[in-house]
Amino acid sequence: MQTKSTHSLEGKSLSCIRDDRVLFEKLAFELVSGQILLLEGKNGSGKTSLLRILCGFREPDAGDILWCGDAVKDSQFYAQMAYVGHLDGIKKELTVLENLKMSLALSSPGQYSIHEALAKVHLAGYDDVLVQALSAGQKRRLSLARLLITENVLWVLDEPFTSLDKQGIALIETLMTEHCANGGMIVLTSHHDIALHDVDVQRINLS
Amino acid sequence: MFLIPDPVVRFFHRMASPPHFYSFTERLMPWLVVIFLLLTAAGLYGGLYLAPADYQQGDSYRIIYIHVPSAWMSLFIYMVMAVAGGIGLVWRIKLAEIVAISSAPVGASFTFIALVTGSLWGKPMWGTWWVWDARLTSELILLFLYLGVIGLYGAIDDKRTASRAVAILALVGVVNIPIIHYSVEWWNTLHQGPTVTKMDKPSIHVSMLIPLLLMAISFKFYYLIAMLQRARTELLLRERNAQWVKNMISESK
Amino acid sequence: MSLSHAFFAVIRRDLVLALRRRSEIANPLLFFILVITLFPLGIGAQPHLLQAIAPGIIWVSALLAAMLSLDSLFRSDFDDGSLEQMLLSPHPASVLVLAKIIAHWLVTGLPLLIVAPLLAVFLGMPNHSLGILLLTLLLGTPVLSLIGAIGVALTVGLRRGGMILSLLVLPLYVPVLIFAGNAVQMASGGLPVDAQINILISILLMALVLAPLPVAAALKMSIN
Numbered sequence: 001m002q003t004k005s006t007h008s009l010e011g012k013s014l015s016c017i018r019d020d021r022v023l024f025e026k027l028a029f030e031l032v033s034g035q036i037l038l039l040e041g042k043n044g045s046g047k048t049s050l051l052r053i054l055c056g057f058r059e060p061d062a063g064d065i066l067w068c069g070d071a072v073k074d075s076q077f078y079a080q081m082a083y084v085g086h087l088d089g090i091k092k093e094l095t096v097l098e099n100l101k102m103s104l105a106l107s108s109p110g111q112y113s114i115h116e117a118l119a120k121v122h123l124a125g126y127d128d129v130l131v132q133a134l135s136a137g138q139k140r141r142l143s144l145a146r147l148l149i150t151e152n153v154l155w156v157l158d159e160p161f162t163s164l165d166k167q168g169i170a171l172i173e174t175l176m177t178e179h180c181a182n183g184g185m186i187v188l189t190s191h192h193d194i195a196l197h198d199v200d201v202q203r204i205n206l207s
Numbered sequence: 208m209f210l211i212p213d214p215v216v217r218f219f220h221r222m223a224s225p226p227h228f229y230s231f232t233e234r235l236m237p238w239l240v241v242i243f244l245l246l247t248a249a250g251l252y253g254g255l256y257l258a259p260a261d262y263q264q265g266d267s268y269r270i271i272y273i274h275v276p277s278a279w280m281s282l283f284i285y286m287v288m289a290v291a292g293g294i295g296l297v298w299r300i301k302l303a304e305i306v307a308i309s310s311a312p313v314g315a316s317f318t319f320i321a322l323v324t325g326s327l328w329g330k331p332m333w334g335t336w337w338v339w340d341a342r343l344t345s346e347l348i349l350l351f352l353y354l355g356v357i358g359l360y361g362a363i364d365d366k367r368t369a370s371r372a373v374a375i376l377a378l379v380g381v382v383n384i385p386i387i388h389y390s391v392e393w394w395n396t397l398h399q400g401p402t403v404t405k406m407d408k409p410s411i412h413v414s415m416l417i418p419l420l421l422m423a424i425s426f427k428f429y430y431l432i433a434m435l436q437r438a439r440t441e442l443l444l445r446e447r448n449a450q451w452v453k454n455m456i457s458e459s460k
Numbered sequence: 461m462s463l464s465h466a467f468f469a470v471i472r473r474d475l476v477l478a479l480r481r482r483s484e485i486a487n488p489l490l491f492f493i494l495v496i497t498l499f500p501l502g503i504g505a506q507p508h509l510l511q512a513i514a515p516g517i518i519w520v521s522a523l524l525a526a527m528l529s530l531d532s533l534f535r536s537d538f539d540d541g542s543l544e545q546m547l548l549s550p551h552p553a554s555v556l557v558l559a560k561i562i563a564h565w566l567v568t569g570l571p572l573l574i575v576a577p578l579l580a581v582f583l584g585m586p587n588h589s590l591g592i593l594l595l596t597l598l599l600g601t602p603v604l605s606l607i608g609a610i611g612v613a614l615t616v617g618l619r620r621g622g623m624i625l626s627l628l629v630l631p632l633y634v635p636v637l638i639f640a641g642n643a644v645q646m647a648s649g650g651l652p653v654d655a656q657i658n659i660l661i662s663i664l665l666m667a668l669v670l671a672p673l674p675v676a677a678a679l680k681m682s683i684n
Contacts, residue, residue: 020448059367
């Protein structure tokens with residue numbers, strides 16, 4: 001279950017250099033429970049790189065990331081975060097239910113049961129459908145259902161609105177608002193402008 | 208760390224900084240070359256001129272002055288590569304990564320030389336260029352391990368990632384080398400037993416042993432020279448955007 | 461979120477996936493049979509000759525089949541992002557990776573044992589050495605999967621990792637080839653093979669304990 005206690009995510013003078021190009025330098029941010037960090041910028045400006053550094057997939061070329069004041073490695077960070085990236089991490093030969101059960105096995109149970117989560121992302125009744133039969137938008141919503149069934153505070157979302165229609169976008173915005181109201185926090189990249197009321201949104205433009 | 212005296216720690220700290228490493232090795236290089244040349248001259252003079260011919264093998268045994276030190280170096284450099292790679296992996300020290308990858312081609316060359324000279328030596332002894340003798344076979348597998356390291360490094364575009372891959376592979380190799388060596392030894396015990404490592408009762412004459420040891424030390428210096436030259440080039444390539452490199456280039460203009 | 465639950469969930473998922481894909485099981489097996497069939501065609505079918513080199517042929521073919529099957533170990537997980545999700549799990553990556561390797565062996569290594577008796581008959585191996593052949597395959601092929609996993613974890617991110625993979629993996633397979641091949645050879649001649657079997661057991665135990673660590677480290681490097 002999500003706790004109401006405050007968590008914080010802090011980036012300290014982060015730099016990222018890729019193929020001789022400085023993507024960003026001395027980048028700093030601080031995020032606490034209930035807040036959203038929106039990363040903006042052109043393609044290739046380092047948005048995804050920053051998310052992958054957050055996830056620990058990449059080393060920053062300089063700087064540190066702190067979770068609740070501790071270095072990520074020495075904290076509960078990985079038990080309290082969830083990531084939805086370009087690749088949805090879903091097996092197309094498995095059913096919707098099998099995919100979610102796998103995510104659950106790798107993490108702890110969160111706020112919603114699998115069925116509640118499927119209902120929330122408008123996939124109720126799809127339990128035994130093979131993922132290869134789903135549309136791109138449905139797959140995206142399935143990967144978002146993963147955020148609801150596992151225990152987490154921080155969501156890291158890379159272009160969550162891709163391949164979603166208006167309803168789908170509105171759905172994510174609702175989910176994000178709820179998550180923040182419950183003391184969660186979100187770091188995301190997006191080309192779309194997000195319309196969120198009652199949520200404290202910080203913006204960083206990387207261009 | 209507390210076991211290591213303070214000046215040593217400070218020395219390594221300074222050496223881990225690229226500009227210091229670059230200028231220090233530049234000053235060091237002429238000395239290394241002079242020592243290498245002196246040792247090689249002395250070793251070859253002792254080995255090819257002063258040492259007596261072998262009563263069984265005649266003069267053809269003299270190839271050991273190249274073969275044996277090369278074979279030693281092939282293993283030694285793999286160890287250095289793995290240790291440097293491991294240090295780079297754990298403490299993220301850029302120079303350790305560079306030393307590890309710069310060692311690989313030098314080690315592969317020594318392995319190759321050991322194989323070729325071993326086969327040349329084998330021709331008069333066994334009457335054929337290649338026999339599946341345990342040590343030659345081990346050496347051949349070691350060459351494959353080196354080529355794997357070099358190939359992997361070349362295949363990965365991002366050189367920091369490539370360094371980590373190479374370090375993991377070299378560490379895996381170091382764990383496996385004794386097992387491979389033992390298995391090959393077990394598979395075939397045709398070669399003459401080790402003659403030099405029996406320090407208590409050396410079975411080769413002193414006049415042959417001294418040049419051999421001289422050559423062994425001279426090869427270590429050659430390795431240092433070749434590895435450092437490669438490391439300096441690699442360092443410049445990787446740090447081409449760093450201020451110290453830009454300063455150096457503008458000064459030399 | 462117990463670790464053993466996650467461990468068995470990964471094994472179960474990979475087995476289900478393999479059953480739905482099928483070709484993943486069939487291809488290495490067919491390859492194994494095919495290569496062994498090629499030898500009598502290539503060198504002639506004199507029974508004494510085939511019998512003498514049968515252990516070597518079977519083991520070299522097993523090595524090649526194991527190596528060719530490696531790509532499927534992490535490929536699809538790497539391509540669809542499942543690997544990222546697995547590495548983000550709070551569970552130790554080396555344990556989850558071990559589960560994947562075990563599942564992979566059950567799908568690609570174990571079937572080799574089932575066809576090996578047939579192939580031994582093809583090559584005219586004496587019946588009394590069959591038990592030892594199966595035992596060496598049972599002990600040796602998991603080592604091939606474990607060591608191979610290191611190589612494939614290092615190269616899964618590369619567009620053309622296939623050639624470099626064989627260069628990385630095959631030299632490390634040498635001890636298994638030597639001890640397993642020799643055990644079968646000796647058993648054919650009716651000699652005791654306790655030493656070879658004991659060594660294979662220790663190699664397997666060592667690989668089980670040590671290999672998952674570099675595999676996990678290499679995967680973290682590969683997804684960056």
